[in-house]
Amino acid sequence: MxxxxxxxxxxxxxxxxxxxxxxxxxxxxxxxxxxxxxxxxxxxxxxxxxxxxxxxxxxxxxxxxxxxxxxxxxxxxxxxxxxxxxxxxxxxxxxxxxxxxxxxxxxxxxxxxxxxxxxxxxxxxxxxxxxxxxxxxxxxxxxxxxxxxxxxxxxxxxxxxxxxxxxxxxxxxxxxxxxxxxxxxxxxxxxxxxxxxxxxxxxxxxxDPIRKYSIAQLNPGPLDQAVISDNYLEYRQVRMNYYAVLALKARVYLWLASSDAANKVNAAKYAQMVVDAVNQTGKPTFRLGEESDRAAQDYTMPSEHIMALSVYNLEAIANSLFGNNSGGLQRYDFADQDGFYYLNNLFPVAERTSDIRWKGQMWTYKSFTGLTSYATFKKFIQKPASSASQTLQVPLIRLSEMYLILTECADTKASAEASYLVFCSKKGIPFTAFNNADWMTDRKNKMIREYVRELYGEGQSFFTYKRYNVTTLPASWTSVYYNATPAKYIVPKPDREIN
CATH class of the missing domain: 1.25.40.390 (Serine Threonine Protein Phosphatase 5, Tetratricopeptide repeat)
Known part of the structure; x- marks a missing residue:
């Protein structure tokens, strides 16, 4: 052993x-x-x-x-x-x-x-x-x-x-x-x-106060009246709160469903509990990000954050890594030697005027010397620090993931499309019904794509590919940019852990 x-x-x-x-x-x-x-x-x-x-x-x-x-x-x-x-x-x-x-x-x-x-x-x-x-x-x-x-x-x-x-x-x-x-x-x-x-x-x-009070009440401004006397219990969305536990259970059960489909029932159950969460006034605790959030430069969609980490210097980190004049992390957006366009296939040009994950300034071209053909990723480069409502937090679990889980775990075409339609309407994605000939395969391909588009830069794409054991992406959205064998998904533990 x-x-x-x-x-x-x-x-x-x-x-x-x-x-x-x-x-x-x-x-x-x-x-x-x-x-x-x-x-x-x-x-x-x-x-x-x-x-x-x-x-x-x-x-x-x-x-x-x-x-x-x-x-x-x-x-x-x-x-x-x-x-x-x-x-x-x-x-x-x-x-x-x-x-x-x-x-x-x-x-x-x-x-x-x-x-x-x-x-x-x-x-x-x-x-x-x-x-x-x-x-x-x-x-x-x-x-x-x-x-x-x-x-x-x-x-x-x-x-x-x-x-x-x-x-x-x-x-x-x-x-x-x-x-x-x-x-x-x-x-x-x-x-x-x-x-x-x-x-x-x-x-x-x-x-947990998050079951009683709204996120706004638990994030009081300097002039707001605090709803709880213990300020350690404020800002519950940047703690492992009750709903974050439910959302994590949905994520875990979905992972386990890869080898036992029966786990999809529990994945959907806990995802629905998060979606249905309301505060004492009956209003939803979380809501899907939408066009108004993008227009306000709330690119990480903080209304969706079920659990996040507070990062006081996020603006500096983001500008250093992704900034327009940075040579850090970026993606090519013009045809290169293989003739494919990764981002143009992930975010089709025809949808860019409506999809809030691309629309406007969510992605822009760099001006950095030698990198002008690359796109700047703006998700973490939000409104300036001078703004009183700047959100300096990195999401670990978001409400949008719960909608994708509900879509993926639905046992009928109609119920899957119902969840996906809500998601699409908020994200500005033209909704198309799943293919009647093989709706589950069509759903699978669309869900893989949505996990990547929605959670880009949040560390979930690789886990999505591993969960599906993806070897090649669907040719309809540029399979050439991702090829894998099962061995790619087996990341070795440190030597001292196995010796």
Whole structure:
């Protein structure tokens, strides 16, 4: 049996009060005891986990707009001196630099898990230090974050879900220790993810403010009257809130449906629960982004954010990576040597005047010397900082994904088209019914395309291809730009994890 040595040392946790890193060592029981004497101590550790999630190795880069998008073929390599990028695009994970990048992603996912595990090991015995519903909120968020990071480790480093096999895959880590954690089977791993999410759902259901108040009320401005006295419980859309747990369950069940179609029922169930969510006034908690959002330069469609990360310097990051005068991440939009147009096929010219994911300034051509044939990706370059309503957050789960899940999991052509029609009407996409001759295949092709178009730059395209085990994209929307074998979807774990 292969043993797995997992990074589980809690390296550093950022305290929101003093903004300094607090070292917590597994052997330093006194330090941990001091930290977890108060509700604030638990909150500081949880805040540290969210801050770690913004690491460039995971959701502040590699698992958002970075390496994972190269793996999906969403970016071109414009640096001829960089040999690692072509290797990453081609799925040549043996390249030394590529191995180092992917190893860092693996390690940082498990570091976040270590952060929340330190909470979960102590929270039950310290329940008395919490006021009101804060014990349930803190424990629920911690369990959900543990499931979230484990699930993304499975999506990236685990098997193709349509044929998971019976072998051991990854460790599901629940303790903070230097001891070795053994990998478990795919089936056991999936059960562990869902068990954490089930418990998180139960804990958050009756205490999460997002079930009572609107997003606007929980995001008060400087002149607004706060609806809750504890400001730590505001801004729930940038926390692992109750609806984020439901949405994540929908995503997990959809992944598991690749090998067991029965899971589609639960995927649709939880997606519908999020879509149907309302606040105390009966108004929808979340709404699909639409033309008015694009016109207001809210390009990430913050009304859709079920769970996001707050990134205070997002404007600077986006301008550096995607800016019109940047040589960073971009996609070619004119015919190149193979005569295909990737973006012209993904976003047909005939639809560009209505599709809000392209329309207006969502994509523009660069003025950077030598790159004028490339398109600037504007999703994260939003309204200027001078705007009082600038949204500096990166979405991890969005409402639009729930509509795609509902469309994909519908058991009849009519119900699938009903969900897809709502999605299309808000996104400015000309709706066409699924082909009568083989509507499920037509739906599959359209859904793959919508996942890529809708979640471009958000790290979901590669996982969509892996879930469908895509080898070549439909020729109708430029198959030449993505070719894969099952081996491309098997990202190796760090050597020390398998030795």
């Amino acid at each position: 292969k043993k797995v040595f997992t990074m589980i040392m809690l390296v550093g946790i950022l305290s929101t009060g003093c903004k300094k890193f607090l070292d917590v060592k597994p052997h330093g029981e006194t330090t941990q005891d001091e930290l977890f004497k108060t509700q604030k101590g638990f909150r500081d550790v949880l805040t540290g986990a969210y801050i770690r999630m913004k690491s460039g190795n995971i959701y502040g880069g590699s698992l958002m707009w970075g390496n994972i998008e190269y793996m999906a073929g969403n970016w071109d390599n414009t640096n001829s001196a960089n040999t690692a990028i072509p290797a990453l695009i081609a799925g040549k994970y043996t390249d030394q630099t590529v191995r180092e990048w992917n190893d860092a992603t693996y390690q940082d996912l498990y570091k976040v898990i270590a952060d929340v595990n330190s909470i979960l090991e102590k929270i039950d015995e310290k329940k008395a230090v919490f006021s009101d519903g804060n014990y349930a909120i803190t424990k629920g968020e911690s369990l959900a974050l543990r499931a979230f990071c484990h699930f993304d480790a499975l999506r990236m480093f685990g098997p193709v879900p349509s044929s998971p096999g019976i072998g051991l895959v990854l460790p599901y880590v629940k303790t903070v220790t230097k001891d070795t954690h053994l990998p478990i089977s795919y089936q056991e791993f999936a059960k562990a993810v869902l068990a954490d999410l089930d418990q998180a759902e139960t804990l958050l259901k009756d205490v």
